[in-house]
Amino acid sequence: MKAIAIAVLWGLTFAVAHAAEPGRAPLPAIEIAKPGQCVEPKDVIRRDHMKFLRHQRDLTMHEGIRTKKHSLNECISCHASPKTGSVIGEGGFCQSCHDYAAVKPDCWDCHQPKPGQKSVAGARP
Amino acid sequence: MSERNDDRRKFLAAAAAGAGFVALAPGIRLVEIAAAKPDNEAVTARVRWGMLIDTTRCQTGCTECVSACNKENHLGEVKKPRTDAQWIRKIDLKELKTGRALSLPMMCQHCANPPCVDVCPTGASFKRADGIVLVDRHICIGCRYCMMACPYKARSFVHEPHTDQNPEVPRGQGCVEGCTLCVHRVDRGGTPACVEACAAAGHNAMLFGDLNDPESAIAKRVREVKTTQVRADLKLDLGVRYEGI
Amino acid sequence: MASASYVETQSRPAAFWGLLAAGGLFLLAAFAAFLHFEHSGHVVTGMDNQIVWGMPHVFAVFLIVAASGVLNVASIGSVFGKPIYKARAPLSGLLALAMMAGGLAVLAADLGRPDRLIVAMTHFNFKSIFALNMMFYSGFFAIVAAYLVTMMDRSLNGYSKIVGFLAFFWRLALTTATGSIFGFLIARTAYGSALMAPMFIIYSFAYGLAAFLIVQGSMYAWNGLTLDARILARMKNLLAVFVGAALYFTAVMHLTSLYFAKQTDYERFLLLDGGIYTTAFWLGQVVVGGILPLALIFAPGATQTRVIAASVLVVLGGLAQMFVTIVGGQAFPLEIFPGYAVSSTFQDGIVNSYSPVLGEFALGFGGIALAFLITVVAVRVLRFLPQDDFAALKAED
Numbered sequence: 001m002k003a004i005a006i007a008v009l010w011g012l013t014f015a016v017a018h019a020a021e022p023g024r025a026p027l028p029a030i031e032i033a034k035p036g037q038c039v040e041p042k043d044v045i046r047r048d049h050m051k052f053l054r055h056q057r058d059l060t061m062h063e064g065i066r067t068k069k070h071s072l073n074e075c076i077s078c079h080a081s082p083k084t085g086s087v088i089g090e091g092g093f094c095q096s097c098h099d100y101a102a103v104k105p106d107c108w109d110c111h112q113p114k115p116g117q118k119s120v121a122g123a124r125p
Numbered sequence: 126m127s128e129r130n131d132d133r134r135k136f137l138a139a140a141a142a143g144a145g146f147v148a149l150a151p152g153i154r155l156v157e158i159a160a161a162k163p164d165n166e167a168v169t170a171r172v173r174w175g176m177l178i179d180t181t182r183c184q185t186g187c188t189e190c191v192s193a194c195n196k197e198n199h200l201g202e203v204k205k206p207r208t209d210a211q212w213i214r215k216i217d218l219k220e221l222k223t224g225r226a227l228s229l230p231m232m233c234q235h236c237a238n239p240p241c242v243d244v245c246p247t248g249a250s251f252k253r254a255d256g257i258v259l260v261d262r263h264i265c266i267g268c269r270y271c272m273m274a275c276p277y278k279a280r281s282f283v284h285e286p287h288t289d290q291n292p293e294v295p296r297g298q299g300c301v302e303g304c305t306l307c308v309h310r311v312d313r314g315g316t317p318a319c320v321e322a323c324a325a326a327g328h329n330a331m332l333f334g335d336l337n338d339p340e341s342a343i344a345k346r347v348r349e350v351k352t353t354q355v356r357a358d359l360k361l362d363l364g365v366r367y368e369g370i
Numbered sequence: 371m372a373s374a375s376y377v378e379t380q381s382r383p384a385a386f387w388g389l390l391a392a393g394g395l396f397l398l399a400a401f402a403a404f405l406h407f408e409h410s411g412h413v414v415t416g417m418d419n420q421i422v423w424g425m426p427h428v429f430a431v432f433l434i435v436a437a438s439g440v441l442n443v444a445s446i447g448s449v450f451g452k453p454i455y456k457a458r459a460p461l462s463g464l465l466a467l468a469m470m471a472g473g474l475a476v477l478a479a480d481l482g483r484p485d486r487l488i489v490a491m492t493h494f495n496f497k498s499i500f501a502l503n504m505m506f507y508s509g510f511f512a513i514v515a516a517y518l519v520t521m522m523d524r525s526l527n528g529y530s531k532i533v534g535f536l537a538f539f540w541r542l543a544l545t546t547a548t549g550s551i552f553g554f555l556i557a558r559t560a561y562g563s564a565l566m567a568p569m570f571i572i573y574s575f576a577y578g579l580a581a582f583l584i585v586q587g588s589m590y591a592w593n594g595l596t597l598d599a600r601i602l603a604r605m606k607n608l609l610a611v612f613v614g615a616a617l618y619f620t621a622v623m624h625l626t627s628l629y630f631a632k633q634t635d636y637e638r639f640l641l642l643d644g645g646i647y648t649t650a651f652w653l654g655q656v657v658v659g660g661i662l663p664l665a666l667i668f669a670p671g672a673t674q675t676r677v678i679a680a681s682v683l684v685v686l687g688g689l690a691q692m693f694v695t696i697v698g699g700q701a702f703p704l705e706i707f708p709g710y711a712v713s714s715t716f717q718d719g720i721v722n723s724y725s726p727v728l729g730e731f732a733l734g735f736g737g738i739a740l741a742f743l744i745t746v747v748a749v750r751v752l753r754f755l756p757q758d759d760f761a762a763l764k765a766e767d
Contacts, residue, residue: 063167110297267482276557299482
């Protein structure tokens with residue numbers, strides 16, 4: 001019994017010691033190609049970006065409100081990697097952090113992760 | 126920055142309206158530009174978007190509207206006719222009794238009482254206040270009941286993964302979709318891509334506008350000539366009407 | 371075989387594990403098909419934009435309808451107080467739960483976004499008969515489970531009648547709603563009929579009882595028991611009544627449909643020149659699912675084996691009926707412009723073809739396998755084998 005307790009304790013100590021070791025879980029590589037002020041303070045957007053996006057998504061979808069502040073396309077146009085042109089994939093702004101946090105967003109099943117040209121649509125004749 | 130853009134847009138709209146007055150452009154034009162909604166305002170039921178299709182002008186064999194839709198919404202060319210999405214299609218008709226032939230585009234009719242909205246279990250299929258019927262892909266589970274319910278076969282199921290979406294038209298595997306009336310263009314004051322293409326090809330068979338605005342071209346037209354709602358027996362009160370059926 | 375002591379089921383561990391393995395294999399195949407469909411999209415199935423509901427729905431709706439019907443055995447016992455059915459009530463409740471689980475699993479596995487099942491459970495459009503069905507299904511699990519507990523826990527036996535009543539009405543409402551999924555489709559000629567709901571209820575009676583008789587027969591055979599001839603006679607006659615009623619409803623449905631000029635084209639398609647659908651209707655639904663079982667039941671000297679054979683035919687006929695109703699109804703061209711011949715790139719005006727792939731069948735059989743596994747395990751660990759009180763039975767005669 002005592003032997004088991006010691007083994008467990010030793011295992012825990014080992015785990016804790018190594019968790020603190022740098023490099024075991026690579027930190028997300030956040031490159032910001034266009035430095036500047038985000039639409040929200042950094043700590044707020046890090047914690048609550050999903051709430052903003054979700055709120056905006058319902059407004060846009062159901063009420064046709066297309067303000068830019070919390071629009072996903074605006075996030076993408078600022079944060080797309082200059083190398084890949086995307087927010088996902090290798091070094092992608094969204095993906096690197098989400099990989100680190102082990103959270104899989106399903107935005108990209110439908111949304112385009114690369115910024116695109118707005119289709120030209122003139123005023124109604 | 127975004128607010129400045131809004132201001133600029135409002136200024137431009139006002140300037141355009143003013144120019145309309147000066148140039149004595151047709152009244153409908155300036156009224157509709159003035160009605161373009163600011164980004165931060167919700168759509169209202171004061172507007173009912175609709176379309177009038179003149180089948181006497183629609184050419185058999187012409188698929189400009191279909192190509193424009195595929196291009197605008199990044200649907201791609203129809204390679205697999207059984208499973209590829211078709212938001213708008215050309216139907217060639219021949220009256221059985223008389224042999225009279227005609228051709229017309231068929232798409233979501235944007236019903237005021239849409240069966241797809243009634244049957245959708247999650248509420249993903251919904252009608253916007255301004256009459257545009259849409260699928261909220263965030264809550265669509267892909268059950269396909271709306272496809273069973275639609276009398277116009279206006280809906281397609283996304284059978285394969287996609288990566289080449291138009292940033293303004295998200296779409297992906299496992300959800301049902303259909304004509305959005307190019308809502309992303311309409312909200313910015315534009316017209317649907319099919320209507321634009323039909324006009325560009327010189328056919329002018331498609332007229333888009335606000336049915337609730339008595340001064341709009343479409344409202345005037347439906348007041349003047351007899352127009353038809355397809356399967357009017359179902360009493361769905363369609364946003365899309367046809368002339369010459 | 372006195373009423374006081376339970377008949378213990380026989381052990382036979384090797385055979386039991388064999389059954390589990392066989393069921394598990396089917397379940398595994400279904401899971402593989404599910405992963406394949408969800409990864410590649412429905413493009414790898416036989417379903418398309420015209421036939422949007424295919425084989426998985428045929429199996430799923432059959433299982434759901436039969437699940438509500440199989441509960442009837444319990445209802446006849448509890449609600450109508452027939453002792454031979456009361457002895458079978460626990461098994462009936464168990465089968466209802468197992469088949470409902472199997473059917474719903476198939477339905478969920480065929481969704482375009484099965485990962486959003488939670489959305490389906492948190493977002494309700496109360497106008498949708500489909501959403502209403504989901505509530506009926508979850509309620510069904512809760513009520514039937516409670517019903518089972520009141521029946522099997524002696525201290526709660528007193529509540530069994532009232533919960534039985536609730537379960538009975540709930541299942542009637544549930545099947546009405548399931549039938550209405552089709553009944554409410556105004557757009558398509560094949561559906562949009564108020565008859566759909568009562569017809570589905572009658573179908574459920576027949577399919578449910580047939581499924582029950584198959585399972586009961588297998589359990590008796592497993593334990594080397596023979597079903598009492600009087601019980602067999604009553605249950606087979608009840609099956610005949612249900613099968614006859616199902617045939618009657620089918621006839622009325624098509625006769626009324628023939629009467630409306632706008633539907634004669636569809637009736638001609640289904641009854642005469644619909645190819646596979648005409649065959650499935652006449653040979654599958656009418657002959658295999660109706661006439662043959664009636665002949666087997668009423669031919670003199672019915673044995674247990676023959677009743678089970680009749681039940682198997684009813685189940686096969688039921689699957690054929692679901693195929694005709696669900697796929698046949700979609701295969702017939704949706705009429706957008708009555709009085710016109712139409713053609714387009716979207717298969718307007720033509721009879722839609724459907725060639726299901728193996729995976730779709732695997733998914734469907736997976737639902738049956740799930741129901742089978744639940745039943746096999748439950749029957750092993752709890753007392754579900756019908757315990758007849760023959761003294762009471764004799765007194766009733």
